[in-house]
Amino acid sequence: MNLTLKIWRQKDSNAKGQMVDYKVTDISEHMSFLEMMDVLNEQLINAGEEPVAFDHDCREGICGMCSMYINGEAHGPDRGVTTCQLHMRMFKDGDTITIEPFRAAAFPVIKDLVVDRTAFDRIQHAGGYISVNTSGNTQDANAIPISKHAADEAMDAATCIGCGACVATCKNSSAMLFVGAKVSQYALLPQGQVEAADRVRNMVAQMDLEGFGNCTNTGACEIECPKGISLDNIARMNRELMKAQF
């Protein structure tokens, strides 16, 4: 199929960006979206132009690196997938596809479609861990039984890949789904209890400091999250923070 692409181009974080139109031809419906971008870039290189910079690595939906806002949706129109798992069969011959970087004041553009998501890392530094030394002098792994239900729920929260689609998609650029998922994972496990109050306080404080917006429960993040992280995690974080006041 033949497509028109409208892509955000921006030289670096200080430059002003703009949307630029490109045409690609002979795109197979079996290609992944990023393979279509590869075709475009090969075309640009051969024409002596600068290829479009975009983040990607694993190309199988797990590293959380890829991050495109496609036709007005984070990771494009398909559900439960990252950009790299999106396939061209979701589009039709002759379509115009708008491709923008994930937008949030806390995610400044580095170049073209590449944004800086280190704010997520800094939130994790603030408390996204259990303070246990890696010396190996821990108790036996089976010493504390954990109910299957709690373990499964913790696992569901822990599957977040830190892609930032929740922030990108949220009209408020709120990071609460991401932070809620991490807070929940530890809140659901006995190992996480000792530091629970400090953890949620510190992580939320850092989240605010980074300039993420305030959740108004539109639920868009849950829909666009490629890993199906549930809104319940935000509710749990709210509870945890309230609990932490007492």
Next chain:
Amino acid sequence: MALDSKVPKGPLKDKWTDYKNHINLVNPANKRHIDVIVVGTGLAGGSAAATLAELGYNVKAFCYQDSPRRAHSIAAQGGINAAKNYQGDGDSTYRLFYDTVKGGDYRSREANVYRLAEVSANIIDQCVAQGVPFARDYGGLLDNRSFGGVLVSRTFYAKGQTGQQLLLGAYSAMNRQIARGKITMYNRHEMLDVVKIDGKARGIIARNLVTGEIERHSAHAVVIASGGYGNVYFLSTNAMGSNATAAWKIHKKGAYFANPCYTQIHPTCIPRSGDYQSKLTLMSESLRNDGRIWVPKNMEDVLAIREGRKKPTDLSEDERDYYLERRYPAFGNLVPRDVASRAAKERCDAGYGVNSTGEAVYLDFASAIERYGKEQAKIQNIENPSAQKIYDLGKSVVEAKYGNLFQMYEKIVDEDPYKTPMMIYPATHYTMGGIWVDYNLMTTVDGLYCIGEANFSDHGANRLGASALMQGLADGYFVLPYTIGDYLANDIRTGKIPTDTPEFDEAEKSVKDMIDFFINNKGQHSVDYYHKKLGKIMWDKCGMSRNEQGLKEAMAEIKALREDFWKNVKVPGNANEMNPELEKAARVADFLELGELFAKDALNRNESCGGHFREESVELDGEQKGEAKRNDKEYAYVAAWEYKGEPADAVLHKEELEFKDIELKQRSYK
């Protein structure tokens, strides 16, 4: 230089304990004055960085992604082994050790493997304490699955995302140290050279991938944990950015590269769909527990299927060739990875591949669905269930086991694997070869360590499923922190390593020259053009099956390709900005050298062992006719290559392998 593996004396099972009791320690006050660079933040690098920082060293950690959490360890699906014997099925340190050595086709170092098995149990304790949500049973205890054709259930898992959860555990340990200021994290940085001073590794040159700035970083020791080099094939299950650059650069500075030809080609990956393909996706090995692999028996059916005139489900049982069951009645579809891969290739080479590229075989769940369906009908006391009922019941069982994989498949291929068989084909997955290290995980350069998939150490010629994660974390959490202390104990009075020395100047200059070359070269082909060509040579001639002629051709072709690359490669953009094409160019330049050494190593090793299959070395008669034949008399050694300029000129050093605690046997799966 003779290779000294520095394996401690004494009985196998006491070596590690004795070693730990006798090494030099660094006083905590002194650790504060010692810097360590860790390149890579996967399971190996992440766990090492966190542990070293906890011990008190100042750690500088590097990764090329935007966050340490994105290292490719994140993609591991199946699980991690540990000799916990929680299932009470007779597992033990010895058994895990034995399985690993045997699985590696007797090409690994006994002492290292035993130590790995010894610390494996500790990894699970550690990870649980960190909050890794491993799967549990209804009693609240940890669950296990069996993996990779071993006789015990020792694999711990977190759904299909074990690597992710373990990496996030290591990442959380890192975060704690970053918050304490003990780790300085350099993300979006790529190491482009190591700096040696007086024969010791004392720093690295790294490029800031955002600004393009070339930076100098010094330290008292350097740890390379940069992962495997599977991307030498262009297409693999590795991440797009996975590269050999860090490993190759240290090789060029004196670290020997061991067994580059040992590659694992995984049988169950989603096939290529066209020339635009950029990477391949693994479908977990566990699928082979229930799926049956086949191709049509008759050529007419193959053509009919390719042309869309027939569907696979139209073929009757006796029109199908369940070739693994036919060739290996004892193990059937559960033969080891390398055997299954070669068998698929054999059928496809013979023309029986079932998709348009001719490189795909079927993995069929119809019988599993029927079997489970009938079983469920019995359990639920349904009398004379209809075929539909059986299908529905069976489908729900299969869904519970593999639902996420089936969904992943459907997203990629757009076919429903419950209704029509999956198509699979082998793909490069893991590299057992890597930088040679001694028992201390130190390379042949003093103060330069190598851990995780980047080193050659524990898996011999073939890796067992769920053992790479184990090795990465063992190296980082439990081995390196001891062994490196022994070395650093001599450095407590050295003081900060300055970066304004001729050695740094020189290393920086060579990096800058390379970058300038790329930017200024007005070539005509993109980097991918070369990478794809290299990949094709590697796949065709150094792939699942290798022979002398092919390997010689490969060496010549890669050399020619490399020469062309250095004349005609085209890199757009500038040096002092984010420039993904420039990053790729530097990586492919190294793959173009590594590829040739790979072929040379494969040529040298005229035996079939593990993932390395030489057509010249097969059983000639008897029941095993045509199967791989190992040659212990001549090849029971590690081939460690010393860099001498051209890859073709690399000099071979042999580390002879001794097996005192294990008897060597030929594998048989008939």
Next chain:
Amino acid sequence: MSGFFKSSIGRKVAMALSAFFLMIFLLQHFAINLLSVFSGDIFNEVSHFMGTNWLIQFVMQPVLIFGVVFHFIMGFILEIKNKKAKGVAYAKNNGAANSTWVSRNMIYSGLVILAFILLHFIDFWFPEINTKYIQGDWSGVHEGVEGYRYFHELQEKFVNPARVAAYIVAFVFLALHLLHGFTSAFQSMGATAGRKKTLQNIGKAYSIIIPAGFIIIALYHHFNHIH
């Protein structure tokens, strides 16, 4: 604790608390209004009680005013902050793909409600204040009106069809506001997990029945008075 209300989640909670308060008030208000349909007398009694009881006048009324003011000011503050948090806007954004129109436009439904509240104040509350606090008339009676004046005033107001129309529009927007707001407030308080469906249903019922009720009452008086 003061730190808590400065945090994003604290603000969310404050917003939800003020919203809960408003929703309870609304329920109460509705109950009283409903009486006017059945019996002018009872309505008058209750209104007089509400209008003259010191607890309600001097405690509840300021709290209510504070609640309303707090709620919309906080709503504005959050809206501004959130706009800033987005930075550059998307060239193309398909919000409808993942969220409801009402949830994305609480500020607009809120603004309509605010406009209505102003109208409402002009209609009822300012005259009340004028009568009671400026003229000092706490009797609740009016010349030429039998019994208390409240019912009469109520009916007077709904004669003008334009006002009734404005009233209806406002309550439609209130319904929209609540369609998202009701469950949202529970989610903000951390209460949804496990009970989502029930809450959503109660939320839907509340947000439709109450505003619809107000509208019916208005129409009732409008048509009744014409006769």
